[in-house]
Amino acid sequence: MTTKQIALVALLATGVVACKENKGHSGDSKLKSTDTISTTVMPEGDITVVPFQVDGGGWGFDIKIGPKTRIHQDLIPVILGRKSFATKEDALKVGENMAEKMRTQHTAFPDITRRELLEMHIAGVE
Incomplete structure (x- = not known):
């Protein structure tokens, strides 16, 4: 996999986790425009x-x-x-x-x- 492909997979996985976490809080599985997806950037x-x-x-x-x-x-x-x-x-x-x-x-x-x-x-x- 290229670096871009790895980054895309990581971003998608983060989005899936964020969607699941959001669903548990509001009952709605859609992300809202005010929702944020946090990612870890390596210093x-x-x-x-x-x-x-x-x-x-x-x-x-x-x-x-x-x-x-x-x-x-x-x-x-x-x-x-x-x-x-x-x-x-x-x-x-x-x-x-x-x-x-x-x-x-x-x-x-x-x-x-x-x-x-x-x-x-x-x-x-x-």
Whole structure:
């Protein structure tokens, strides 16, 4: 699903819940023009990148939204093979890049390309 499709599904689900809640209060299942539908917007400051050491050597990162881990990345994405990041700094560079995309593009699972990894000079990416 695309980000727009996910957002639409979330909005529709919120509307269904709001309709059901409204029906219980007034007996009328229709939303009125004065009714509001509340949604939760994620504050940008709640996205954090936490580096960690991988068993057997190397580094990875978690991207957390509040206390919940949303992305657990113990391997360098996009490349062939199963390699962890060589340094904590490399893991943080990629993690921060992805977190920034989450903040600005409002996507839960941002894409990263091999070209971006090369531009960041990530060790092990050829």
